[in-house]
Amino acid sequence: MIPRYSRQEMSSLWSDEARYSRWRDVELAALEGMVEAGLAPREALADCLARAGDFTPQDAAKIEEIERTTKHDVIAFLTFMEERVGPSARWLHLGMTSSDVLDTSLALTLRDALDLILKDVDRVMAAVEKRAFEHKHTLQMGRSHGIHAEPITFGHKLAIWYDELRRARVRLEHARDVIAVGKISGAVGTFAHLPPAVEEHVCRKLGLKPAPASSQVVQRDRHAEFFTALALLGSSIEKFAVEIRHLQRTEVREAEEPFTAGQKGSSAMPHKRNPILSENLTGLARLLRGYAVSAMEDVALWHERDISHSSVERVIGPDATILADFMLIRFARLMEDLRVYPEQMKKNLDLLGGVVNSQRLLLELARKGMDRQAAYVIVQRNAMKLYEEGLDFKQALLADEDLRKMMTPEEISDCFSPGYHTRHMDDVFQRVFGRSA
Amino acid sequence: MIPRYSRQEMSSLWSDEARYSRWRDVELAALEGMVEAGLAPREALADCLARAGDFTPQDAAKIEEIERTTKHDVIAFLTFMEERVGPSARWLHLGMTSSDVLDTSLALTLRDALDLILKDVDRVMAAVEKRAFEHKHTLQMGRSHGIHAEPITFGHKLAIWYDELRRARVRLEHARDVIAVGKISGAVGTFAHLPPAVEEHVCRKLGLKPAPASSQVVQRDRHAEFFTALALLGSSIEKFAVEIRHLQRTEVREAEEPFTAGQKGSSAMPHKRNPILSENLTGLARLLRGYAVSAMEDVALWHERDISHSSVERVIGPDATILADFMLIRFARLMEDLRVYPEQMKKNLDLLGGVVNSQRLLLELARKGMDRQAAYVIVQRNAMKLYEEGLDFKQALLADEDLRKMMTPEEISDCFSPGYHTRHMDDVFQRVFGRSA
Amino acid sequence: MIPRYSRQEMSSLWSDEARYSRWRDVELAALEGMVEAGLAPREALADCLARAGDFTPQDAAKIEEIERTTKHDVIAFLTFMEERVGPSARWLHLGMTSSDVLDTSLALTLRDALDLILKDVDRVMAAVEKRAFEHKHTLQMGRSHGIHAEPITFGHKLAIWYDELRRARVRLEHARDVIAVGKISGAVGTFAHLPPAVEEHVCRKLGLKPAPASSQVVQRDRHAEFFTALALLGSSIEKFAVEIRHLQRTEVREAEEPFTAGQKGSSAMPHKRNPILSENLTGLARLLRGYAVSAMEDVALWHERDISHSSVERVIGPDATILADFMLIRFARLMEDLRVYPEQMKKNLDLLGGVVNSQRLLLELARKGMDRQAAYVIVQRNAMKLYEEGLDFKQALLADEDLRKMMTPEEISDCFSPGYHTRHMDDVFQRVFGRSA
Amino acid sequence: MIPRYSRQEMSSLWSDEARYSRWRDVELAALEGMVEAGLAPREALADCLARAGDFTPQDAAKIEEIERTTKHDVIAFLTFMEERVGPSARWLHLGMTSSDVLDTSLALTLRDALDLILKDVDRVMAAVEKRAFEHKHTLQMGRSHGIHAEPITFGHKLAIWYDELRRARVRLEHARDVIAVGKISGAVGTFAHLPPAVEEHVCRKLGLKPAPASSQVVQRDRHAEFFTALALLGSSIEKFAVEIRHLQRTEVREAEEPFTAGQKGSSAMPHKRNPILSENLTGLARLLRGYAVSAMEDVALWHERDISHSSVERVIGPDATILADFMLIRFARLMEDLRVYPEQMKKNLDLLGGVVNSQRLLLELARKGMDRQAAYVIVQRNAMKLYEEGLDFKQALLADEDLRKMMTPEEISDCFSPGYHTRHMDDVFQRVFGRSA
Structure with a gap:
């Protein structure tokens, strides 16, 4: 990945040195396992543990150089380890x-x-x-x-x-x-x-x-x-x-x-x-x-x-x-x-002058027993006034005689109360976060 | 999906009738929930439950016909339900x-x-x-x-x-x-x-x-x-x-x-x-x-x-x-x-005359203390005889004097025992199936 | 593809009947080619041409039925053709x-x-x-x-x-x-x-x-x-x-x-x-x-x-x-x-009160020899007035003394002429459509 | 891309230095275009051309350093160019x-x-x-x-x-x-x-x-x-x-x-x-x-x-x-x-003893007028002998009396001539390569 999108915390996991350290860890753990199983001498393990060491970029470069000959990455690594560790290294990777x-x-x-x-x-x-x-x-x-x-x-x-x-x-x-x-x-x-x-x-x-x-x-x-x-x-x-x-x-x-104080936009x-x-x-x-x-x-x-x-x-x-x-x-x-x-x-x-509350009115009328179509007609004709005459939706509704037969001004106004839409936020937060405050 | 790759068990889940049945189930359950919450009259629910019914392909076609006018699938469905159920249907979907x-x-x-x-x-x-x-x-x-x-x-x-x-x-x-x-x-x-x-x-x-x-x-x-x-x-x-x-x-x-008895291949x-x-x-x-x-x-x-x-x-x-x-x-x-x-x-x-056992020989020699390179030379020269002289690998090995200094004929023969490769099958089966037999 | 997204013009190309018609066309053309090459008798071709016929959904169903036995679609088709055409059909598909x-x-x-x-x-x-x-x-x-x-x-x-x-x-x-x-x-x-x-x-x-x-x-x-x-x-x-x-x-x-006159929105x-x-x-x-x-x-x-x-x-x-x-x-x-x-x-x-023209001012100042940084300062401070004081950008510029040293009011106003941005539309249209009107 | 899969010929196109050289080329060509259009002074171009220069990795690093402040790559590049070229650089990128x-x-x-x-x-x-x-x-x-x-x-x-x-x-x-x-x-x-x-x-x-x-x-x-x-x-x-x-x-x-002489396989x-x-x-x-x-x-x-x-x-x-x-x-x-x-x-x-020629026999029989099914039976029963009795396909055919009624031994043998399958190679090569030899 290009440096622009790389954080050191993650990219370091993928460095050559990190890779060879992992390989060492696996090989040593395996040798330990063999020793436990009686398949290799304990001294070989002690030797390997003592001498395996860490990997510098120079070590990595050296292993890569060996790979150019062996054309096999793990063999190159083992060859390097044999040089570093000495004879005990022949127990590494065995089997x-x-x-x-x-x-x-x-x-x-x-x-x-x-x-x-x-x-x-x-x-x-x-x-x-x-x-x-x-x-x-x-x-x-x-x-x-x-x-x-x-x-x-x-x-x-x-x-x-x-x-x-x-x-x-x-x-x-x-x-x-x-x-x-x-x-x-x-x-x-x-x-x-x-x-x-x-x-x-x-x-x-x-x-x-x-x-x-x-x-x-x-x-x-x-x-x-x-x-x-x-x-x-x-x-x-x-x-x-x-x-x-x-x-x-x-x-x-x-x-x-977010943008920082001195940050310059792309233009004036x-x-x-x-x-x-x-x-x-x-x-x-x-x-x-x-x-x-x-x-x-x-x-x-x-x-x-x-x-x-x-x-x-x-x-x-x-x-x-x-x-x-x-x-x-x-x-x-x-x-x-x-x-x-x-x-x-x-x-x-508020861009649409409260028209977004029209659904509430519809429901209110429906619950009061008005037929869905009739309610729709009343609500829509008042909503349209915003578009056609620039009239405020709520004012238009309050002036609508058919509506007034069904709802009091208070009931109409209630349909515009902002708290209505947020009154279940506690429930949602409780569900999501396990707490509502 | 084309019929060729469709099994009825699955494709029936996706039929129009199945879809409308699901919708009905959801709408009825919701109405029931509203009734429980005191938001709709219990009689409306009873009515809807009694008359909602199942959906035939003809019903599905009718709903689709309505959709061609409403250009909205759920509204078409509800319109159909209103016709079927009668006035109580207006409580369906409310809110x-x-x-x-x-x-x-x-x-x-x-x-x-x-x-x-x-x-x-x-x-x-x-x-x-x-x-x-x-x-x-x-x-x-x-x-x-x-x-x-x-x-x-x-x-x-x-x-x-x-x-x-x-x-x-x-x-x-x-x-x-x-x-x-x-x-x-x-x-x-x-x-x-x-x-x-x-x-x-x-x-x-x-x-x-x-x-x-x-x-x-x-x-x-x-x-x-x-x-x-x-x-x-x-x-x-x-x-x-x-x-x-x-x-x-x-x-x-x-x-x-598998092929059936009478099945004809694609040619003679x-x-x-x-x-x-x-x-x-x-x-x-x-x-x-x-x-x-x-x-x-x-x-x-x-x-x-x-x-x-x-x-x-x-x-x-x-x-x-x-x-x-x-x-x-x-x-x-x-x-x-x-x-x-x-x-x-x-x-x-057996295609390669036992050469696939060469790794075992290498390991045996290594465990006996022979240097990796030396062992490799011995094993490879005998393996090559298969290719160059058509000689059987095992026979070649038994005749190799350098090898005989390290291993007895029995030990060499042991490297060809087929049971060697399968002796851990019980472990594998135990891990995978929780039983080995 | 589901019917909802299928137009008959295209989906008919993929019908069973269409497919079998294509196969027929290929087989007949091949037989004709064989006849031309002296590899089949001309009468067989005449026979096949005369009797091959078109394919109804019933024919397609019949071929499918045969396929359930042969488990091979082309063989099923040929079997059907043999029944339909008679002995001459054996020249079809030969080779x-x-x-x-x-x-x-x-x-x-x-x-x-x-x-x-x-x-x-x-x-x-x-x-x-x-x-x-x-x-x-x-x-x-x-x-x-x-x-x-x-x-x-x-x-x-x-x-x-x-x-x-x-x-x-x-x-x-x-x-x-x-x-x-x-x-x-x-x-x-x-x-x-x-x-x-x-x-x-x-x-x-x-x-x-x-x-x-x-x-x-x-x-x-x-x-x-x-x-x-x-x-x-x-x-x-x-x-x-x-x-x-x-x-x-x-x-x-x-x-x-586009929406049609009677089309109902999804709500009121x-x-x-x-x-x-x-x-x-x-x-x-x-x-x-x-x-x-x-x-x-x-x-x-x-x-x-x-x-x-x-x-x-x-x-x-x-x-x-x-x-x-x-x-x-x-x-x-x-x-x-x-x-x-x-x-x-x-x-x-006009939402941002002409601030979108700030780049033009910058360029104008640059062409008049003002240093980029200096020009930027002048333009930006006036643009910011919109945000901070609600001042119109153009008015602010006209009142800026430093700017007035470099540009006349006419030059400043010119930077707000709408035609500026469209004056190369003819070129673009000429390139794209080969005509500009 | 990781070095393992990168060839220098291609990856060098994507180096920082190469990128900045491209940018320079574009900016200089644009300035030249402006000069031609009378929008910039010819001396500025001459200046820029003379001083733009090439980009070393050090230059690239310097530009990147500037970018860390400007948070904008092209502005960083231009800032660098202004330092390098001097006042004439302000004509670069103008507009x-x-x-x-x-x-x-x-x-x-x-x-x-x-x-x-x-x-x-x-x-x-x-x-x-x-x-x-x-x-x-x-x-x-x-x-x-x-x-x-x-x-x-x-x-x-x-x-x-x-x-x-x-x-x-x-x-x-x-x-x-x-x-x-x-x-x-x-x-x-x-x-x-x-x-x-x-x-x-x-x-x-x-x-x-x-x-x-x-x-x-x-x-x-x-x-x-x-x-x-x-x-x-x-x-x-x-x-x-x-x-x-x-x-x-x-x-x-x-x-x-291909493998090289000394190349070692992954095992013995x-x-x-x-x-x-x-x-x-x-x-x-x-x-x-x-x-x-x-x-x-x-x-x-x-x-x-x-x-x-x-x-x-x-x-x-x-x-x-x-x-x-x-x-x-x-x-x-x-x-x-x-x-x-x-x-x-x-x-x-030859693995299947000539059975791969069975199609040719079928065709020969068909062309001689034998019914497809009958021919199939003859060919298949002889092919099966390979599987069931280990009999050579060609020998089996030559011994088949029903077949001998239709074909001479020479005709049967002809069906095994290897040249048959390659006789149109000239045509194929002519089509593909425009030459057949």
Whole structure:
């Protein structure tokens, strides 16, 4: 992933040094398992533990240099380790296949990536929750089809987001469980050269579960689930971002992305505060969806494995996790500092002069026994006056004689009380947050 | 979906009559909820319950005819109901919005579709389990990169499939939980005209959970998860299908799709038994992936909803569920009657004259303390004799003096014992099936 | 495809009867080719031509019934033809393989589907062209990031669409060329049993070109290009639809989808005219993209063919073409009758009191030699007055002493002349339409 | 893109230095256009030309540093240029918008990327052509459904590939035409501040065509076509790669990827030569398809542009072109040195003892007037003898009395002549390559 969209916290998980450290961890854990199973001498393990060491960028470069000869990454790594550790290193990897190392350490990386992403999601959720309560009663026009419908509160909108984020979180947690499996089952998964006990030891040591059954590799439906969970997360963030873009439109301007004091707009026009963060998030979500497509095609490997998935994962492994992390942090900051304009929300709410309350009148008339069609005629003819004569809807209604036969002025006025639309916010918040204040 | 790929069990869930029945169920449950909440007279409910009735194709046609005038499907339905039920029908839908009906009844359909799919998965899993135990010890060549690697058993391969199917099942179960939510929260989700109690009543009655928070609609990340779960299921079936296609190749022929006694091949050639079922499944999986792409783009609806998701769901709702059901049943039958040829498996296993055991020799030598490179030289020069002189690998090894210094003839012979590769099958089966016999 | 989105013109191309008619045409043309090549008796051809006949739904049902026994669609068809035509029918299909018939007739269907789609595109282009000229000088606010930028004309926007539609048309034409190929080259494409002359005869007769080289099938990159061309078309229509949705927003309301006199909104609110056609088009575009994903996966068939593409094409062949046709006609009607509100466009244009002209002032000052930073300061401080003091931008500028040192009041006023932004419309229209009036 | 899959020839097009050089070229060409149009002084141009200079990585770093303050890449670049060039730099960019520079220079990069890709395609086509002629008559079993069908030649298979590559090339050429357009039409495409003549000058100078009409940006259907053309190319390469993987299977082994003398397999087994290049290509094709999905979603930008496409293109611009280039070169080398085993092809051809010729017998009998069913019975019963009694098909036929009544032994033997299947290769090669030798 390009540096522009990479945070060090995540991209460092994918560095060469980090990769070789994982491989070392897996190899050492496996050797320990062999020792426990009586398959290797304890001294060899002690030796390896003492000398394995960490990996500098220079080490990584050296391993890569070896790979140019061996044309095999794991063999290059082992060759390097033999030089570093000495004779005891020949006990490393004994009876293992490359995929034992690669898949188990990929699981570690993806798990850690998910842990970071989950932390990011928590930050986003906290920000959304805070803003939701802040605006629990901030009235705003609800819109369907982009057209004014009935009032909501801005906090209600955010409560819906929070609820959606929780679902995203559950999916990610599930993907974490699914991906956090290791395998030390050998070339075709039969434990031909090392018993299951070694695999179990490695997994216990590294915080993974053993894949109940594996071929040469861990099955790729697990990884496909991982990448689709990220794509779904991205799609939800896109939804929020699209909403912010809508609210920041010049004609709507009910909210704006944060901008810093000295920040210069793209031109001399002071109104030109563009929702570029949200637009950026919208685009990045498209990338995550594309990666999910590639990942789903990886599932159908041939026989006990072919290596077609490898190139895909080398690319989308870092790309998808780095982007997801970047998106979440960008979105968290955006939400933490989102500028909300309740005044403008109120102004837009009144744009159609109370016509948005027409449904309430209809219902009131219906409950009083008026026929649906008759009620509709009364309400519509008064609503039309706004358009045709510029007449205020409420005033028009109060002057309508047919209506007055059914409703008192007080009852009519009641249909315009703003509290009506927000009186169940406590219920919604209770459901979503487990608390209403 | 075209009839060719539709099973009546699933496609009937998507018929017009079924849809209108769902709508009726939702409307009646909502009215009942209103009555409980004191918002509608009990007699109206009694009336509606008594007269709502079922829907024939003729009824469906009549509703559609009304829709051509109203250009609104739910209004057409209600108009029909008013004619059928009489005056009490005006209490139906009072305070509700179309999406209350549409989304709640879509949840019912998708839930029932998933229940059918879960039943199908169970049938597939039962078939795979049966064949796995049947072939727990049927030796077969394990292949990586399409190249012979080390022996597995056919049952081991199937155990891996079973494990993967269980993951698919868990995903589907989760998708079921996520999709089985209703909403009777009105035009913008605020319960403006009906209290949450009505929604809760409807959901309890219909076996759904209330969406904790909703806009005009239930949020579409739920549906996207549903369709990606199907796409992932399809990708796993594709994997199994691709494997069968490989095994049925003329040169491999270790398994064949079932064929009926009188079935004629596509030509005079009796060998021409084509894995057409598996090829078909491979193609259908591509469709499910495509549908998931569309579904993920549905998440980012505008504001409290736009209706762009509707056309997508009208198409992929039936298409994806009908295909998934069709694929599962087709695959279940295929597995139940799959022809397995252990003799041919054995023949292929011996194709390279035991060279596949070379790894065991290497390990044995390494454990005896021989240097990795030296061991490699010994093993490889004997393996090459197969290619260069047509010499049997084992005989060549027994005649190798350097080797004889390290290993007795018995030890060498032991490296060719077939039981070696299958001795951990009990462990694998225990892990996967919870039983080893 | 569901009836709701199917127009008879397109869906009839995909009926069973149409399919069997295509097969008949291919078989008869091939027999004619054989006769020309001296490989079959002329009387057999005469007989077949005389008796082949057309296909009723009953015939189609009968063929399907036969297929339930033969489990092979082409054999079922030939069996039916043998019954219908008599002994001469045995010369039909002699030396051919099923795919000769299937792929050649699929090419006919896809070609005809494209011809209909191209006709639809022409209708759309005509509508867009007409409206573009109608609104060539209708000023409208140009928006980037959803934020007011500088003025455009609505006709300019439409000219861009027209230009994009032409590119879509070129892609479709190219896809037509690529798809309109036949093959009568036998089981593996070697012309083993029938010489190339027969293929050439068939193609000439049916208006196709022979695939220069084929395996059992025509290569599927051709079909993938076909479906991606439709997906790209759909994405362009989506763009137009999204624009209309934006323009119809309550706060913007510069254009509205056509609605019929008696048409009832979804509620009592007269403002509630929802852009449902455009939202529908937005959703359908997602389906076309999903189909393209499936089609691209069809390319990599195994060896001389596997049949995995068949199920995909059976579904997306009709689905994608029927939807594309439906979308185009729906969009054509929408454009033909789109309601455009120039007054509202003008009102929105003035929303920010002329601040959108600030860039012109900056340029003017720069050309007069003022330093960029200095100019920016002058312009911005006056623009800010709108926000802070509610002062009109132009008045503020005229009162700015520093500015007055650089520009006369006339020069300042000139920067607010609306004609400035439209003075190159002739050039743009000339480029796009080849005429400026 | 990760270094592993990046060739310097392509990735250098995407370096920071290369990007800034493009921007410089566009800005200088625009200034030249302004001078020609009398909108800027000629000395400013001379100054800028003299001092603009090239860009080192240090320059790039410096520009990035500025961007951290301005948060706008083009402004950072211009600030840098002002420092470098001095006062004359203020004429640069005057009247332009950032997208004028960005989109025009992106067009240059994508065009150059395509030119490199087209060169790569030519190399691939040359390799495939050479091998096709080399193996024009190398008999090989043709396979449908993975099952033996009738003989082809390996050269025939390659001729089909060549023909497919040519289609890919045409699509890429078309994408090149479509993408190679510039725009200097200002903030909303109206040429408000610079006349079309400047745009035309820039495009002429840089080898582009002016976009006939543009908004703030060049429309993104162009880019979507670009990326789908790459995805289709990738899908074709995947097809070829899958074929090689099949042919290299242990049981088939008709061809093998090149391997170098000293190259070590992944284990001691000398047969273990894995088709890893082809598997790698298979995976990379999945990535290209995923990128196409993202690109298609970029088409529907809002109004005169939103910036959501930018993040997508920053990532897939380099990623897709670098991968396509890498794939082509990898595949070219693979084809140039592919090991082909005609002996093994022949061996596989005979695997079923001539039964693959049964279709010829059927046809011969049919042409002699025998009823299709009767002929089928004769041929099949003899073919079955191979399976049931191990009898050679040809010998069985010669001994069949019913058959002998219809055909002489010579006629029967003729049905086994290998030349039969290859006798039209000249026609196929003539069509595909324009020459048959």
